[in-house]
Amino acid sequence: MIESIISKVKGFILNPVEAFQQSKKDDVNEVFIYFGVLLVVYSVLVAIMSVIGFGGVMPGGQSIVMVLISSLLGTLILTLVFAVWLHLWVYLLGGKNGIMATIKSVIYASTPELLLGWLPVIGLIFSLWSIVLGILGLRELQDISTSKAVIVYVIAVLIPVILLVMVAAFFMISFMSITETMA
Incomplete structure (x- = not known):
């Protein structure tokens, strides 16, 4: 298996x-075993990096077990939610090979990110490579064109980013108006 x-x-x-x-x-079993192994490796490395002071967590701020569990569960949930969200757009743009093809694409495309995305600074390169792989994966597994796969990824990523920016702007404006009225 290894x-x-x-x-x-x-x-x-x-x-x-x-x-x-x-x-x-x-x-399905083969796909999730693959993902599970890479997820455990990734989460262990994230936990080690956070305990020694990388990754935005101060040493001693959280136990390594809590970081490990958070990383495992958070990455699993986010990956599956993203795959479902991505599949909505795949389906709307003509992908007809089912949600499992999209889940395979997302999981297999996450390989570089799960193996090396935990590295400070250069991990971003591997995260970007995972996006490229995701586009290739959708093209191959959903039998859609490269341009449709790019459009799917842009839509699936851009909508949540725009919503997050709007929510952040709302809170920033609210905070500024509250502090202004208190002064």
Whole structure:
């Protein structure tokens, strides 16, 4: 099993299009075992980095177990929610291969981010590479064009970002008006 996971990791890093084509017939268990192994590795590394002072958590501020559990659960939930949200847009733009194809795309595309995204500063490069892989994965697993896959990702990412900016602006304006009236 470990050899299979290592082989998949190499494929998604070095030859992603072929790896996605080969993964079309992967069953649900295989996909989630792969994700589970990478998720545990990622969460352990995030927990270690946060305890030694990287990742925005001060040393001693949280126990390594709490960071580990938070990372495991948070990443799992966010990945699945993002996959469902992404699939909505895939479906609306013509993807007809089902939600599992989108979930496979999201999980397999997260390979670089889960393995190296925890690194301070350079982890951003691997997160961006995961987005590129996600686009390739949608193209291959949902049988849609590259341009449609890009549009799906842009819409799926842009809408939540715009909403977050609007909420942040609302709170900032509210805070400023409250402090102004108190002065």
